[in-house]
Amino acid sequence: MDITAHLERxxxxxxxADTEELKxxxxxxxxxxxxxxxxxxxxxxxxxxxxxxxxxxxxxxxxYLDGTKQAAVAALFSNEKLASxxxxxxxxxxxxxxxxLGERAEKIIYLMARHIREDIRNLASYAEGxxxxxxxxxxxxxxxxxxxxxxxxxxxxxxxxxxxxxxAYVIDHARKLLGLVSLKRLILSAPHEKIADIMRQExxxxxxxxxxxxxxxxxSKYDLLAVPVVTDDEVLVGxxxxxxxxxxxxxxxxxxxxxxxxxxxxxxxFSETPLWTLFLKRIPWLLVLVFVNIFxxxxxxxxxxxxxxxxxxxxxxxxxxxxxxxAGSQSATLMVRALATGEVxxxxxxxxxxxxxxxxxxxxxxxxxxxxxxxxxxxxxVAMVVTMTMVLVVIVGSTIGMLLPFLLTRFNLDPATASxxxxxxxxxxxxxxxxxxxATWYLDLV
Amino acid sequence: MDITAHLERxxxxxxxADTEELKxxxxxxxxxxxxxxxxxxxxxxxxxxxxxxxxxxxxxxxxYLDGTKQAAVAALFSNEKLASxxxxxxxxxxxxxxxxLGERAEKIIYLMARHIREDIRNLASYAEGxxxxxxxxxxxxxxxxxxxxxxxxxxxxxxxxxxxxxxAYVIDHARKLLGLVSLKRLILSAPHEKIADIMRQExxxxxxxxxxxxxxxxxSKYDLLAVPVVTDDEVLVGxxxxxxxxxxxxxxxxxxxxxxxxxxxxxxxFSETPLWTLFLKRIPWLLVLVFVNIFxxxxxxxxxxxxxxxxxxxxxxxxxxxxxxxAGSQSATLMVRALATGEVxxxxxxxxxxxxxxxxxxxxxxxxxxxxxxxxxxxxxVAMVVTMTMVLVVIVGSTIGMLLPFLLTRFNLDPATASxxxxxxxxxxxxxxxxxxxATWYLDLV
Numbered sequence: 052m053d054i055t056a057h058l059e060r061x062x063x064x065x066x067x068a069d070t071e072e073l074k075x076x077x078x079x080x081x082x083x084x085x086x087x088x089x090x091x092x093x094x095x096x097x098x099x100x101x102x103x104x105x106x107x108x109x110x111x112x113x114x115y116l117d118g119t120k121q122a123a124v125a126a127l128f129s130n131e132k133l134a135s136x137x138x139x140x141x142x143x144x145x146x147x148x149x150x151x152l153g154e155r156a157e158k159i160i161y162l163m164a165r166h167i168r169e170d171i172r173n174l175a176s177y178a179e180g181x182x183x184x185x186x187x188x189x190x191x192x193x194x195x196x197x198x199x200x201x202x203x204x205x206x207x208x209x210x211x212x213x214x215x216x217x218x219a220y221v222i223d224h225a226r227k228l229l230g231l232v233s234l235k236r237l238i239l240s241a242p243h244e245k246i247a248d249i250m251r252q253e254x255x256x257x258x259x260x261x262x263x264x265x266x267x268x269x270x271s272k273y274d275l276l277a278v279p280v281v282t283d284d285e286v287l288v289g290x291x292x293x294x295x296x297x298x299x300x301x302x303x304x305x306x307x308x309x310x311x312x313x314x315x316x317x318x319x320x321f322s323e324t325p326l327w328t329l330f331l332k333r334i335p336w337l338l339v340l341v342f343v344n345i346f347x348x349x350x351x352x353x354x355x356x357x358x359x360x361x362x363x364x365x366x367x368x369x370x371x372x373x374x375x376x377x378a379g380s381q382s383a384t385l386m387v388r389a390l391a392t393g394e395v396x397x398x399x400x401x402x403x404x405x406x407x408x409x410x411x412x413x414x415x416x417x418x419x420x421x422x423x424x425x426x427x428x429x430x431x432x433v434a435m436v437v438t439m440t441m442v443l444v445v446i447v448g449s450t451i452g453m454l455l456p457f458l459l460t461r462f463n464l465d466p467a468t469a470s471x472x473x474x475x476x477x478x479x480x481x482x483x484x485x486x487x488x489x490a491t492w493y494l495d496l497v
Numbered sequence: 498m499d500i501t502a503h504l505e506r507x508x509x510x511x512x513x514a515d516t517e518e519l520k521x522x523x524x525x526x527x528x529x530x531x532x533x534x535x536x537x538x539x540x541x542x543x544x545x546x547x548x549x550x551x552x553x554x555x556x557x558x559x560x561y562l563d564g565t566k567q568a569a570v571a572a573l574f575s576n577e578k579l580a581s582x583x584x585x586x587x588x589x590x591x592x593x594x595x596x597x598l599g600e601r602a603e604k605i606i607y608l609m610a611r612h613i614r615e616d617i618r619n620l621a622s623y624a625e626g627x628x629x630x631x632x633x634x635x636x637x638x639x640x641x642x643x644x645x646x647x648x649x650x651x652x653x654x655x656x657x658x659x660x661x662x663x664x665a666y667v668i669d670h671a672r673k674l675l676g677l678v679s680l681k682r683l684i685l686s687a688p689h690e691k692i693a694d695i696m697r698q699e700x701x702x703x704x705x706x707x708x709x710x711x712x713x714x715x716x717s718k719y720d721l722l723a724v725p726v727v728t729d730d731e732v733l734v735g736x737x738x739x740x741x742x743x744x745x746x747x748x749x750x751x752x753x754x755x756x757x758x759x760x761x762x763x764x765x766x767f768s769e770t771p772l773w774t775l776f777l778k779r780i781p782w783l784l785v786l787v788f789v790n791i792f793x794x795x796x797x798x799x800x801x802x803x804x805x806x807x808x809x810x811x812x813x814x815x816x817x818x819x820x821x822x823x824a825g826s827q828s829a830t831l832m833v834r835a836l837a838t839g840e841v842x843x844x845x846x847x848x849x850x851x852x853x854x855x856x857x858x859x860x861x862x863x864x865x866x867x868x869x870x871x872x873x874x875x876x877x878x879v880a881m882v883v884t885m886t887m888v889l890v891v892i893v894g895s896t897i898g899m900l901l902p903f904l905l906t907r908f909n910l911d912p913a914t915a916s917x918x919x920x921x922x923x924x925x926x927x928x929x930x931x932x933x934x935x936a937t938w939y940l941d942l943v
Contacts, residue, residue: 079699083718207684216681217663234680235662238653253525271747272529274740276722293739294720300743301717304750305834311757312830312917313823321835322845326852330859333827337860340823341867344816348875352812362805366798369818369925370790377759377786377918381779384758388751389767399768406772413776414783421787429794471758471917472823479815 057084058091065096073103082108086115089124101127110139113148119323122151130155134162141214143187143295146174173288182266183259185299186280186289191219195229195247199240206234214292218277221250228279228287230254256281259288264303267296268393307391310467311384313337336472343476347372347483354487357494363430364490367422367437372482374418375444376475379452382407383469386456390466400457407453408446415445436493440486447485448478503530504537511542519549528554532561535570547573556585559594565769568597576601580608587660589633589741592620620735628712629705631745632726632735637665641675641693645686652680660738664723667696674725674733676700702727705734710749713742714839753837756913757830759783782918789922793818793929800933803940809876810936813868813883818928820864821890822921825898828853829915832902836912846903853899854892861891882939886932893931894924 057080064073077085077100089097089112101124104112113121113136125133125148137145137159149156149171160168170188177183191213193202206216219237221230230250240249256279257266270278270293277290306316313336317324324332351358358364386403389395395403419441426434452474456466503526510519523531523546535543535558547570550558559567559582571579571594583591583605595602595617606614616634623629637659639648652662665683667676676696686695702725703712716724716739723736752762759782763770770778797804804810832849835841841849865887872880898920902912 081699081701081719083720203684210681210685234684235656238649238680238684239656253527255527271740271743273527274529276739293722293743294717297717297739297743297746300746301750301838304747304754305838308750308754308757308830308834311754312827314827314830320840321831322841322849326855326859329852329856330863333824333856334860334863337820337823337827337864338867341816341820341864344819345871347815348812351814352809355808358811359808362801363798365804365811365814366794368797368811368814369793369929370787372815373790373918373922373925374783374787376921377783378779380916380918381758381760381783384754384760385767388754392747392751394766395768403768406775409772410775410779413772414780417776417780418783418787421784425791470826471921472819472826475822475917475921476819479819483815 054084054087058088061088061100065092065099070103073100077104077108082111083115085112086120089116089120097124098127106132106135107139109136114140114144117323118147118151118319121148125152125155130158131162134159138163138167141187142170142174142189142289143185146171150175177259180263181259182257182261182263182278182280182291183289185263185266185295186259186291187214187295188289189214190277190279190287190290191216192226192287193219193221193232193246195221195223195245195250197246198242199237199244199246199249200242202232202246203237203242206237214290215277218275218290220279220287220290221246222287226286228254228256228281228285231279233276254279256285257291258283263291263299266291267299267303270296271300303391307387307465307467310465311387311470313340313470313472336470340472340476343473344479346480347476350480350483350487354483354491357487357491361433361490361494364433364436364487366430367426367433367440368483368486370422371437371440371444371486372479373475374422374441375448375478375482376471377448378411378414378418378445379448379450379474379478380471381452382411382449383452383456383471383474386453387466387469390456390460397457397460400454403453403457404450407449411446411449412442414449415442418442418445433490436486436490439493440482440489443485443489444478444482447481448474451477451481500530500533504534507534507546511538511545516549519546523550523554528557529561531558532566535562535566543570544573552582553585555582560586560590563769564593564597564765567594571598571601576604576608580605584609584613587633588616588620588635588735589631592617596621623705626709627705628703628707628709628724628726628737629735631709631712631741632705632737633660633741634735635660636723636725636733636736637662638672638733639665639667639678639692641667641669641691641696643692644688645683645690645692645695646688648678648692649683649688652683660736661723664721664736666725666733666736667692668733672732674700674702674727674731677725679722700725702731703737704729709737709745712737713745713749716742717746749837753833753911753913756911757833757916759786759916759918782916786918786922789919790925792926793922796926796929796933800929800937803933803937807879807936807940810879810882810933812876813872813879813886814929814932816868817883817886817890817932818925819921820868820887821894821924821928822917823894824857824860824864824891825894825896825920825924826917827898828857828895829898829902829917829920832899833912833915836902836906843903843906846900849899849903850896853895857892857895858888860895861888864888864891879936882932882936885939886928886935889931889935890924890928893927894920897923897927 060076191209210216217234219232230252232250255269255273266278277292280289281287315332419438422441423438426437455469459468460466506522637655656662663680665678676698678696701715701719712724723738725733726735727733761778865884868887869884872883901915905914906912
């Protein structure tokens with residue numbers, strides 16, 4: 052059923068004020084689809100829908116709203132009601148919700164049960180972007196001396212409150228992580244077998260202060276449903292599930308995209324970002340690039356006499372400097388992405404450089420051939436200079452584009468900072484110098 | 498345990514020719530980690546390791562190797578051996594393996610059981626990039642009249658050969674998809690309950706010819722472990738599991754990255770791509786951009802007299818045209834990513850345009866302020882022209898960058914074709930015209 056069909060049914064129920072049908076629709080429909088439908092409702096309709104949800108349904112719905120909408124919906128509830136809704140949410144979603152509430156959060160936390168309060172303080176204490184900040188504490192824990200039968204009973208009992216029951220984690224009395232048992236393994240084992248005998252002991256784990264990206268990479272690499280998060284003493288504190296990893300992976304790619312387009316990392320949805328924030332995220336790099344471009348201008352000023360004596364050189368200036376930048380943007384893009392996915396590592400730089408130079412020479416010669424045709428036809432007096440310059444700017448641009456991501460990684464900066472505009476501006480400076488140097492030398496010869 | 502520790506243990510076992518220890522290591526270690534270790538072995542060592550694997554272990558290992566390495570390892574086995582290994586693989590992995598084998602694939606398919614042969618022909622018949630091409634046929638099917646107890650027994654029985662047993666799909670006699678039962682639901686239900694009574698009937702599905710991207714989006718949106726793939730008649734033909742979606746999502750992002758960097762889509766790993774292929778993937782757009790840049794050159798030629806009379810105008814040429822391109826690259830990047838994640842839709846173009854123009858005016862004014870400082874200090878004779886041009890080129894560049902992804906989407910092209918280099922080149926042409934038009938007009942005035 053797609054969103055249009057859902058919306059139609061919802062609108063009809065609202066129009067007829069058919070409470071039974073509305074409740075039936077809410078019970079049958081995935082909260083993600085309900086969330087999508089809310090976007091187009093007016094305030095009165097929104098209130099009717101929210102009024103027809105029970106606490107658990109409201110909790111599920113809130114998990115699928117982004118920050119701005121969460122805050123708007125939360126504003127419609129009393130503190131007491133919101134506390135009971137938040138108590139029903141998954142532990143990681145609950146912390147996200149509270150973080151959108153600002154000062155009101157403290158009042159709501161105060162209204163919750165003590166073990167939930169402690170859980171919130173604990174989860175909220177990890178740095179943004181860390182595994183600790185994205186994990187949930189709603190995992191199933193088993194003891195090694197349990198039987199399979201007892202373990203399955205525990206799973207049955209705890210299922211409603213847990214993020215997943217397909218993986219259960221085996222811990223000792225000090226909550227140290229001993230092993231993992233999947234539900235698959237449990238139903239394939241005899242009821243009287245001991246958990247200690249059937250658990251997997253070689254586990255893939257992450258530490259609380261590892262990056263979310265590392266957790267995502269490990270889960271994806273080993274095709275896991277969830278990765279356990281442990282302290283330095285191997286004490287289990289949470290798990291990160293595949294659905295959160297899908298989001299993390301998508302967010303990481305978005306941040307890299309934006310960085311490659313010289314836009315600072317945005318918090319939350321782009322379409323919700325206010326004008327002023329967008330301005331602040333975009334202006335810094337544009338100003339840095341103006342600064343880099345001043346060197347191109349200075350280069351040109353240095354060669355003023357050459358230009359004065361042969362103005363047709365200027366015709367080819369944008370074409371030549373852009374070509375170097377374009378070839379460089381290509382190699383930077385290839386390197387940034389290969390470094391981000393882990394396919395290429397810092398140590399591979401020399402192998403990559405060798406390959407890049409060979410490709411760049413081939414590209415430079417092909418481009419020079421193309422430009423020489425135009426050159427000899429349109430401006431034969433500068434055609435040789437343009438052709439020679441093209442080979443060189445492509446090779447230099449490609450090399451800059453290829454090396455910069457490695458250099459940035461080497462100094463613990465994000466390789467995606469090697470954006471197309473930065474490479475273009477750097478290639479412009481070198482391109483101007485190469486072009487007019489060759490021109491000065493060659494025209495002196497003639 | 499990280500890779501270094503694994504490698505150490507493997508190397509020691511190989512050095513001591515300790516077959517028992519080698520087999521123990523292979524049994525305990527995740528095939529993904531084994532695959533990573535193989536990279537650094539020489540041929541003799543590789544042969545020893547492969548010789549110590551049983552058929553099932555070899556099948557698992559092959560699933561974790563990329564195309565080039567799969568082909569290399571497959572070359573070490575006889576056709577008969579490879580057929581029995583392939584028979585052990587997941588159905589989607591098996592098709593991937595056979596596709597790397599070229600002509601040899603036919604001989605191997607011929608050696609396999611009839612139902613596997615049919616499964617291979619079926620899976621291989623879907624277009625690359627479609628849901629059909631990435632799905633697996635190794636799902637658990639249940640009948641609606643089964644009891645929960647019988648269903649759990651079916652899961653137990655089929656577990657070893659299935660991609661997941663956490664979701665089971667309920668089908669009728671014509672294999673039409675009726676519903677879904679999760680293992681969680683099964684263990685929470687009484688043994689005598691009927692599957693028809695406990696199954697979920699409102700299902701999220703994709704069609705065989707839907708894109709992999711759509712399947713990934715649906716799985717991620719609804720936090721599913723797997724999405725069923727059906728024909729137009731709702732007949733269940735396969736499932737796509739979360740681990741494949743993680744890979745699809747990563748590959749889609751990589752393709753978009755490369756497209757944004759004007760590199761054609763690469764098949765397989767970048768580091769394995771041969772030089773000649775890289776050349777062919779990079780040269781087309783570079784030549785297109787040369788063509789676009791000819792217009793910049795023609796624009797400059799048109800204004801030759803203006804330039805001749807005031808050469809200092811050229812100092813600011815790279816700075817001005819790049820600034821337009823940079824601001825445009827930013828807006829293109831924001832739009833391309835927002836369209837790719839589905840956060841912004843085609844219909845939002847006008848709302849986005851309004852917002853973009855407001856941001857662009859603010860950015861243009863800030864940039865103009867910055868450049869006017871340099872202008873009045875270095876070349877007062879052109880400072881006013883440079884300042885006015887900056888405001889305009891930033892607004893025009895941003896508008897081009899923002900609109901192009903929408904236009905491309907409108908004509909069913911990939912919005913990521915609106916790459917930074919393309920935006921830069923287009924902004925260059927308009928920038929040249931704006932700059933020298935203003936200059937001619939203003940200098941005439943003075």
